[in-house]
Amino acid sequence: MSTEYIKIKNHINGAWLDESNGQYEPLRNPSTGHVIGEVPLSSPATSREATAAAAAAYPGWSAMPLPKRMDFIFKMHRAMQDNLEMLAQSIAIDQAKHIAEARGEVGRVIEILQMACTIPALIQGDTVQAIANNINGRLIKAPLGVFCGVAPFNFPALVFGWFIPFAIGTGNTFVYKPSTESPLFMQKMMQLLCDTGLPDGVVNIVHGDREVVEAWYEDDNVAGVCLVGSTPTAKAIGEGCGRGGKKTMLLGGAKNFLAAMEDAPMDLLIENILMSGYGSAGQRCLAVSNIAVVPEIYDDFLARLLEASRKITLGDAMDPDIFMGPVISASARKRIHDYIDIGLAEGATLALDGRNPQLPEANRDGYFVGPTVFTDVTPCMRIAQEEIFGPVLNIIKVGCIDGALRMIRNHPLGNGACIFTQNSFYTEKFINEADVGMVGVNVGICAPHPYLPFGGIKGSLVGNNKVQGKDAIDFFTQSKVATIRVVDPRGLAPAAATTTDSSVRSCVAS
Structure with missing residues (x-):
């Protein structure tokens, strides 16, 4: 992988963008301490621009037939397989995870994507027939809208795998904030997503500090926020999202x-x-x-x-x-x-x-x-x-x-x-x-x-939902219940309402 100067950019609505406020911080290689690039510190306005792009993309993406959405998950899986070494090296450069472990991290995300390919089976609803005369009940799992995610520095690929495939596979759109200390993986991964033909605005990237995240709390475009980070950060996001009525999936610290x-x-x-x-x-x-x-x-x-x-x-x-x-x-x-x-x-x-x-x-x-x-x-x-x-x-x-x-x-x-x-x-x-x-x-x-779901309890988990497995499906979807009365267009009374066997037989014969 090239060691040329790395200029990290935001990615909003299908375009790579410099930060409009011009604020950047140095990106260092922890193995040497040397500056190898720069990362934007985006403004709240840029954060809201990204959520607006995701909101604009949501109607078309959520209405896309499920098999077509799943095509992109399969393409994502193949792209990671074909580019495993490039992605692993991106982690080893700015996060300085040993190259063998970086390969293992990308390999685990490929396994997570294999699981995400089962989304059509996991979002199947339920039907209860005949809950009353000619009335059926149906439960469906539906997307909610725009989700936002915050990643820590230590697993830039893994957290991407925990959030984005499940969010977009179930019909939502996404805004992702990588760590400013290890942004290179997501820069490479986003380009791979673009190469698959993923529609503009379905996945967006905004770099920066907590101002980016705090802009989501009162943003009407945002349905939920997910995080892997420290317990104090998880609690702060949980409090902010609670005020704004946002759904949260927040993994905290550990001992x-x-x-x-x-x-x-x-x-x-x-x-x-x-x-x-x-x-x-x-x-x-x-x-x-x-x-x-x-x-x-x-x-x-x-x-x-x-x-x-x-x-x-x-x-x-x-x-x-x-x-x-x-x-x-x-x-x-x-x-x-x-x-x-x-x-x-x-x-x-x-x-x-x-x-x-x-x-x-x-x-x-x-x-x-x-x-x-x-x-x-x-x-x-x-x-x-x-x-x-x-x-x-x-x-x-x-x-x-x-x-x-x-x-x-x-x-x-x-x-x-x-x-x-x-x-x-x-x-x-x-x-x-x-x-x-x-x-x-x-x-x-x-x-x-x-x-299986990944996550702790007590102070290691703020809220209820964990990542991956069925927990991820539950977080990125909402249960909608329909009560359906079936009416005979011929104006005949429901069979169950007739009083004699002969009248039932007459209805069937007619």
Whole structure:
């Protein structure tokens, strides 16, 4: 992929546009810290221009026969298959996700699109016959209008897949705000959508900060807003949309737990913690953070984890020979360093310090934090309570499975938790009692397959709807009920209203 200067643009009503207010901020490659382009900071007026374009496109798009709409979902699927490497490289350049993980992210979106291709089966309605004499009842799932979506920096492709295919496949139109820190994927993806012949205005892109989003709250063109982000941001959007009567699907923050039992398969456990805790530099909503370990294996586990963590290689996200790339920005690195200081001040032991990792010369100015491991952590410490969003692991000794479940239950967030065990009693107990939205057994990242809904509970979800699966269909549609009386055009009375068998037979004979 070319490394030429990248000028990100808005895309409204089929046209690539510069921001009219002329405000831009630099786009950096986190692997090097170098400026590689610029991103517009759009005005509220630009935001409303995009929603107006989506509203204008809605009548024609929603009236389009379902098979023709689905043609575009199939074309989208094929376009992503044919351009997987290009799309993955776009993620590795500005988001600095390791190229292998970026390929995996695009691959998962392709699977999500396969699921979206089942929309015709999932939006089928219901009919109740004969609810009264010659009266039937029918329920249909109908689109609502214009939806808007906000994406975080860490999964630019995945969140696109969670929102846009389901929204437009069910007949809505869309305005999408990518993160200003990782906009390149959507720039490439939008061009692919244009190449499929998608009608103008069906999907629009507006870049910027919260002013873009706040413009949607009182915008009569907007039916609903969806977000993947932090819990405070989700609550702020939920409050704003509540005032404006908008439908919302808001996924918030996470603090994920892993319980390691005495019979845990140790090699598998360590391998999964490395991928879950250090993959994407810990910048995942399902990254493992708090690891609860029983005394029987604690010493062996810790020794093996530290040994494996010290072998993690860091460097440019495009280098296939390294394991972990940088965090997204200098401010993200500082925040993680601050949490390490907080952990030390709270009395935790820094068993492995990732603040000064060894780096290739070309990446010395990048935003890197190495694997970091705290021991002697207690559940009430801030590092155990707050989302750090970096490659920092907290090791917490617990007496048994009940201690691990108690910590999970008492935590205000409830995104994901997993257990490593070969004991079926532990497995079933954990599945039933772990107070989270997504549970894993002997897997470090408990991300559901696209056929199933993705999302947490408690403070990790503001509202009710989750992404992907049937939950996505329910969010992007409304249930409409029709009550239908059938009247005989010949003026004959309904059969059920006749009083004798002979009169019924006479009606049928005539």
